[in-house]
Each structure stands twice: as C-alpha cells, then as structure tokens.
Amino acid sequence: MPCFxxxxxxxxxxxxxxxxxxxxxxxxxxxxDAVSALEGRRxxxxxxxxxxxxxxxxxxxxxxxxxRFVDEATVVRATNARLPAAIRVLDAREMPQGFHAxxxxxxxxxxxxxxNTEILSPFxxxxxxxxxxxxxxxxxxxxxxxxxxxxxxFSTFQAAGxxxxxxxxxxxxxxxxREDPVVLFEITGNGxxxxxxxxxxxxxxxxxxxxxxxxxxxxxxxSCDRGQAGPTAPAEGLFLVCVEYE
Amino acid sequence: MPCFxxxxxxxxxxxxxxxxxxxxxxxxxxxxDAVSALEGRRxxxxxxxxxxxxxxxxxxxxxxxxxRFVDEATVVRATNARLPAAIRVLDAREMPQGFHAxxxxxxxxxxxxxxNTEILSPFxxxxxxxxxxxxxxxxxxxxxxxxxxxxxxFSTFQAAGxxxxxxxxxxxxxxxxREDPVVLFEITGNGxxxxxxxxxxxxxxxxxxxxxxxxxxxxxxxSCDRGQAGPTAPAEGLFLVCVEYE
Numbered sequence: 001m002p003c004f005x006x007x008x009x010x011x012x013x014x015x016x017x018x019x020x021x022x023x024x025x026x027x028x029x030x031x032x033d034a035v036s037a038l039e040g041r042r043x044x045x046x047x048x049x050x051x052x053x054x055x056x057x058x059x060x061x062x063x064x065x066x067x068r069f070v071d072e073a074t075v076v077r078a079t080n081a082r083l084p085a086a087i088r089v090l091d092a093r094e095m096p097q098g099f100h101a102x103x104x105x106x107x108x109x110x111x112x113x114x115x116n117t118e119i120l121s122p123f124x125x126x127x128x129x130x131x132x133x134x135x136x137x138x139x140x141x142x143x144x145x146x147x148x149x150x151x152x153x154f155s156t157f158q159a160a161g162x163x164x165x166x167x168x169x170x171x172x173x174x175x176x177x178r179e180d181p182v183v184l185f186e187i188t189g190n191g192x193x194x195x196x197x198x199x200x201x202x203x204x205x206x207x208x209x210x211x212x213x214x215x216x217x218x219x220x221x222x223s224c225d226r227g228q229a230g231p232t233a234p235a236e237g238l239f240l241v242c243v244e245y246e
Numbered sequence: 247m248p249c250f251x252x253x254x255x256x257x258x259x260x261x262x263x264x265x266x267x268x269x270x271x272x273x274x275x276x277x278x279d280a281v282s283a284l285e286g287r288r289x290x291x292x293x294x295x296x297x298x299x300x301x302x303x304x305x306x307x308x309x310x311x312x313x314r315f316v317d318e319a320t321v322v323r324a325t326n327a328r329l330p331a332a333i334r335v336l337d338a339r340e341m342p343q344g345f346h347a348x349x350x351x352x353x354x355x356x357x358x359x360x361x362n363t364e365i366l367s368p369f370x371x372x373x374x375x376x377x378x379x380x381x382x383x384x385x386x387x388x389x390x391x392x393x394x395x396x397x398x399x400f401s402t403f404q405a406a407g408x409x410x411x412x413x414x415x416x417x418x419x420x421x422x423x424r425e426d427p428v429v430l431f432e433i434t435g436n437g438x439x440x441x442x443x444x445x446x447x448x449x450x451x452x453x454x455x456x457x458x459x460x461x462x463x464x465x466x467x468x469s470c471d472r473g474q475a476g477p478t479a480p481a482e483g484l485f486l487v488c489v490e491y492e
Contacts, residue, residue, distance in 0.1 A: 011368040056369075076365075086368045119322075122257040122332045123302075127369070 003099045004075055006031075006045075006062040007091040012235070013126040014086075017053040018060070027051075027087055031062065034082035038075065039066055048101045048243040049108055049192070054235030056127070058111075059090065061243040063101035107172065107244040109188040110197045113237045114205065117181035128182065129201075129237035136183050136208030142176040144207045144217045145185065148200060149174050155224040157203070159195035159232075167193055167224070176204060183208070186241070195232050203230035249345045250321055252277075252291075252308040253337040258481070259372040260332075263299040264306070273297075273333055277308065280328035284321065285312050294347045294489040295354055295438070300481030302373070304357075305336065307489040309347035353418065353490040355434040356443045359483045360451065363427035374428065375447075375483035382429050382454030388422040390453045390463045391431065394446060395420050401470040403449070405441035405478075413439055413470070422450060429454070432487075441478050449476035 008031065016024035020032075028045060036042050048061040070078075075092035083089070115121070115128040116136050124130075148154075148171045155167040171189040178184075185201055203220065206212035212230070220228035254277065262270035266278075274291060282288050294307040316324075321338035329335070361367070361374040362382050370376075394400075394417045401413040417435040424430075431447055449466065452458035458476070466474035 009368050011371070080365065085366065085371045088365050088368055090365055119326065119334050119336055120331065122255050122334055123373070125257070125331045 001097075002066050002069060003095045003097055004064050004066060004072075005093045005095045005099060005101065006064065006075070006079075006089050008047075008057060008060045008062050008087065008089055010057050010060065010087040011126075012051060012054050012056045015053060017055065018047050018050045024053075027060075030083055030087060031079070031089075034079040035064055035066075035075075037082055038070065038078040039068055041067070046101050048105045049240050051238075051240055052195075052235050054126070055238045055240070056236075057240040059242045060240055061101045061105065061245075063095070063099055101243070104245050105191075105243050106246055107188055107190060108192060109186065109241040109243075110192070111239045111241050112185040112187075112197060112201045112233065113239070114183040114185070114201075114233075115181060116178075116183045126236045129234050131183075131205060134209060136178075136205065137210060138176055138178045138183055138208065140210075140214060141183070141185075141204045141208040144204055144214045145174045145176045145187075145200075147174075147214070147218050147221060148187070152221055153224050154193050154196055154221075156220050156226060156229050157196045157199040158193040158226065159199075160226060162194050164193060169193065169196075174200075176208075198233040198235065198238060199229045201233035201237070205233065206230040247343075248312050248315060249341045249343055250310050250312060250318075251339045251341045251345060251347065252310065252321070252325075252335050254293075254303060254306045254308050254333065254335055256303050256306065256333040257372075258297060258300050258302045261299060263301065264293050264296045270299075273306075276329055276333060277325070277335075280325040281310055281312075281321075283328055284316065284324040285314055287313070292347050294351045295486050297484075297486055298441075298481050300372070301484045301486070302482075303486040305488045306486055307347045307351065307491075309341070309345055347489070350491050351437075351489050352492055353434055353436060354438060355432065355487040355489075356438070357485045357487050358431040358433075358443060358447045358479065359485070360429040360431070360447075361427060362424075362429045372482045375480050377429075377451060380455060382424075382451065383456060384422055384424045384429055384454065386456075386460060387429070387431075387450045387454040390450055390460045391420045391422045391433075391446075393420075393460070393464050393467060394433070398467060399470050400439050400442055400467075402466050402472060402475050403442045403445040404439040404472065405445075406472060408440050410439060415439065415442075420446075422454075443484060444479040444481065445475045447479035447483070451479065452476040 072092045113128040120130040318338045359374040366376040419434045
C-alpha cells in the first residue's frame, strides 16, 4: 500500500482552515475529495501543521495511504485537476511505509508578514497584517524575537483552552527583518502550539510600537501565564513556509 | 478650482476595467463615487490609461477638478475610506490648472507577467498568464522585443475595430527577462494602442515557444496587418506600472 508525501500550497483566504469542520470549506476536505476521486474510495489525509482559517501555506506537507498504484506525476495532475486554483499540489513522492506528515516532521518554518505603511497595497489584501503606524522598531522586535530561541515552555503563547501534553518546544531560529514596507518575522522550530506564532507576533508588535519592553517579553515567556502575551495577530499574515523531515 | 493628480493602485480582478460601462463595476465608477462624496456633487475623473477588464495598476494616474478646497492628505484619506480594498489612492497632489492625466502624460510603463512552470502558485491567480510549458526561450523573446523600440506604426498590434488618428507610437524600451519561474516583459513608450501590449506579448510567446521566427516579428510589424500578430495575451498578466509627466 503506497504512502505518498504531498507538498501543497494554498491561499487560506475564505477557507475554515486546514481541518474539516461541521460547516464551511476546509483545505483537508477538498484535498480528501480530490485524492478519493483518484483512489476510488474515501481516504483521509494528514497534514504536518493544521493551519487556522485564513492562514496560508507555501509548502504544507501531507501524507496519504493509497491502495491503487499510481505514479507520482499522476497524483499531482489528477488531484490538481479536481482542486480549486487556491490549492495546488506542488509535488508528490512515494515514501517508505510508516511515513506520517505530522509525527515524522522534525522542523517547521513559519513566516509572518506585517505591512507597515499607511496604505495597504491592493495586492496585499489577505496576505499581510496591516499595521499602518507607527513605523515599527524592528531592531527591538528582533532582539525580543531572539529570546524565543532555545527550549522553553511556551504556555504563555498558547491559545486559550489548549490541551497538549507539554507546552515545551524548541525554537531554532526566531528573527525579525524589515523589507520595506514589510516587516517579516520568521521562526523555525521542532513544533508549535496552537496560535503560538500569532501570539508571539502580537507581542513583538507591542515591542515594535514601543508599548512594551524587551524585558517584559522575557518575563512573559518565563511566567507561563497566557495573560502576559500580547494579542493574537490576525491569521492573514501567517504562512507555513516549509516542513522538514529526517 | 483646484486640480488634483491622484496616483491609484488597483487589483483589476472582477472589474469591467477602468472605464464606466453599462453593466458591471468599473474602477472609474467607484473612484468617481468616492471623490463625489467628498466634493458633495458629481465629478468626473480621467485616467492616463484606460485599462481593460482584469488589467491591474501599480500607479495609474488620474486627474480630477474639485471645487471644494481640501488638502492632499484629506483627499487620500476620504477617498480610500469609501473605496473597496482592491482600489487604493496612494497619493494626491494639487497641480497647476490644466493638468490632464491622459493628454499630459509623456511616458507609460507596462509590465506583463508570465508564470512559466507547470503549476500556477495559488498566490499568482489573476496576476500572471500561466504558460506551463515549454520553457520559453527568453533570449529569443528579448531579441524580438527590442524590435519594437523606436518610432513605428503599430497597426499590426492594435485591437480589431480601433479608430485612432494615427497608429504611430514611440517605444523607448522593450525588454524580456526571466525571474524564474516568471518571464517578465516590460515596455515603456509615449503611448499605447488598445491591446497593443497584450498583442505584442502573444507574439513574443510564439517566439519563446519556437513557433515563430524573430524575422517574422519584424515583418509583422512592418506589414501593418493585424493578421500578422500573435493572439492577444490574457488581461490578468498586465500591470500599468507608472506614468510620467514633464
């Protein structure tokens, strides 16, 4: 029974997110429909990261078990033929048995885009968080961002009501740069809690606005208290960039 | 009576084009509604280039006469507050009397984007012409593109049924480059005929596919015969980049 690793890009605008929901259109649902049509029976697909409504992916990784023997190029062509243009299967690879997109992932990289000038370009709608003013203090934001590097308990930056075994995660890189008029936050880690990236971004923007000290970010992280985090930044600025495996 | 020069960006997707039509939503119509609300009476706006349905603008230039005395920042804020996010007034400048966005324009630059790889990115929908294969011969396309530089009668590359006094235009620069996986065509001239850029692009893509010789482009231009041009490339790849004035 061949196991496939699909690399999938999507514009998350208008979807309820990766995961199937009682109402609304999910990326998982559409992808399962497309793969099921190829397979001739209902199949389930598993993603490395279950992105929220409005969050985008440049290269989400998805695993799926097929009974039919089809070649990689056919999987790409047949699924894309059934998917809307907002979702594209970029690549399909046959993997050894037991490959699991989520459990086998060793690293993920997320990017968050902030449009930091008065007027939001029409071409950036739904693809960035518009922070018209003030000009964000990127140097302070980057200093604060680096505090997240290393192994920490990220309870502070977790969605309310999350239920995970441990909130400990390792962040390998966490940086902020300005590519005018965009402020980019990029973070790579071995795993992420629900809303963790957006909660960190909301906190870093408070630093960039001069509303919050770098020390308070460090204290917030150590506190493991959700109340110490800044607001959760909007979904539309967030992109899952890539997922790595051993 | 102050005259304003507005710089306007828009994502042309879903609009009937710049110009007001009997049916459908035009950029001109929405902009006139927004400026009229500020002015308190119906006003007419004039654009440097009347872009077709689906064509985008990074910096269209628009002129409008106002009776009310309002400052430049207010014009920007008040119009954007009434426009959909797909259209943004980037800048407003008060100009000397007699400024006319179309008649006073001395140069315009257009960019055409071709997505030249198998799978169209979800983020490129409506913003590029998808030419999945073959890999276009950009060097030949660029050689052909340069044939358009100079003063020529562009009748060959004019929309059928056009009625203009003269089809003579001067092209200052016409170049093709690859920024993988995008093939970019950029053309600057003192004026453009209807469908001229898209008709040139359709012709250049025939060259890039190896279906057409560079000599035939030169002969086509000299023939002043619409039948010698390639197909008109789709609107969605075309961007009005900027307009210059003396």
